[in-house]
Amino acid sequence: MTPQPLQPAAVARLIDHTLLRADALPAEIEKLCREALHYSFAAVCVNSVYVPLVARLLRGSSPAVCSVAGFPLGAMLAEAKLREAELALAAGACEIDMVIHVGALKAGEDAAVAADIRGIAGVCRSAGALCKVILETALLTDEEKRRACLLARDAGAAFVKTSTGFGPGGATPADVRLLRETVGPAMGVKASGGVRSLDDLLQMVAAGATRIGASAGVKIVEEARTRYAAAGGPR
C-alpha cells in the first residue's frame, strides 16, 4: 500500500516562510506575508528590521512572527544579541531564531555559549515566545553538534535549528537525525538551508524535523497539492 501523501495544509503548517536577504525590499516582505496568510504557513521569518511591518500585516492571524538575532554570524556581543531579541519581541515577534557563537563552542567555552542561549531563551519565555537555537551545523563536527544541542536544551530553548542559509552548507537528513537523537522527542528540530522541494521537506521530516525554514514555501506547498490531488485526495 502506498502511503497517503501529507495533506498540503499539514505541509504548510511545517514551514517558516523565510526572506532574509540583505537587499529584501519592503514590498517583498509584504508579499511574503500575503503568501503566509494564504497558505497558513507556521511563521514568517525575517530580519529584525522588518518585524514591525510583519507584525502589523499578520496581526490576528495564525502565522507567527519570527525574527532572527545575531544573524547570520552569531559573533556579536552577547548583550547586543540579547538586546536585538528583546527589541524584536517588543516589536511583535513571537519566535526568535538566534545564532550561537560558533567560535566559543569550538574553543570549549561552553559556559559562554550556554549563557548566551539562556539569556535569549529567558526573555522569550517571559514574552510567551519560542527560542530557536541555530547551530550552523556545516561548520561543526558531530561532537560539537551534540554538545551545542545539549547546551540549547539545558538553557531552555524550544528548538534547535541546523543552519542560517548563509553558511557553507544547509540542512542534511543526517544532521537532522543527529539533532533529533540528541535532544530527544520533547524539543523542536528546525531544518533550514537548501530545502527547496517537497521531497527535501519530506526527507527532513522523516529524519525528525518538526519545522522547516525555506524561501521556497509556495513552490513546496503547490507540489504537495499536485501530489495530493494525483493520489486522489480532495484538493
Next chain:
Amino acid sequence: MTPQPLQPAAVARLIDHTLLRADALPAEIEKLCREALHYSFAAVCVNSVYVPLVARLLRGSSPAVCSVAGFPLGAMLAEAKLREAELALAAGACEIDMVIHVGALKAGEDAAVAADIRGIAGVCRSAGALCKVILETALLTDEEKRRACLLARDAGAAFVKTSTGFGPGGATPADVRLLRETVGPAMGVKASGGVRSLDDLLQMVAAGATRIGASAGVKIVEEARTRYAAAGGPR
C-alpha cells in the same frame, strides 16, 4: 623613471587586519592581534564579541580596535544596531564599521537610512571614534551607491566602505573611484572584499581608497617588503 614602490610601513598603515568568519577562534583573534602589533596595521577588525579581547591585547599600541555593527546583512532593527555599536565602543572599540539597510535604500526610504547612520555616527563622535559606513556595493546600482555616499557624508560618517566580504562581490577599482568622486577628498574611502595581493591594494589606492580591509594583510606587506628591497630601498 620607475616610481619608487610604496614603503612597506606605509602599506601596513593602510590595512584593517580583518577576521570576521563565524567560526573564528579566540586563538586566531590573538594571532591577528600579534600580527597587527608586529606590522603596525591601521586596525584590527573583528565581530563585536571579540572587542573586549582585542582591546585588551592592543591596549596602548597603535593599531585601532575596529568592530562591526549590523554585520553583514545590515537588516537589524536600527535601535539594535545602535546598541551593538554602543556596547562595542564601551568595550574598547574606536572604529565602527556599520552596514546600511540596503532594502530601505533601494526602496527610497532615505530618511530611515540616514537616521540609522546618524545614530551610530553620533555615538562614535561622542566616543572619539570613527564611523565607517558599509554600502555593500555589489548589491547596488551606481545611482544607489551615490545616494548612499551622500547620505553617509551628510549623516557625519568618517568613511564610506565598499563591502562586507560576505556579499555577492567585493571592492572594485571602478566602485572605489565612484565613491571617492561622490564624497570628495575630505572623507575616507575603505575598499574591502577580495583585496588579496599588493597589486589589488595598489589598484584600490590609485582609485582613491585611503583604507583597505583585508584578511591577507601579512601576505600583502611581505610582498611590499620584497618589492621594496628589489627596488633598492632599505628593508
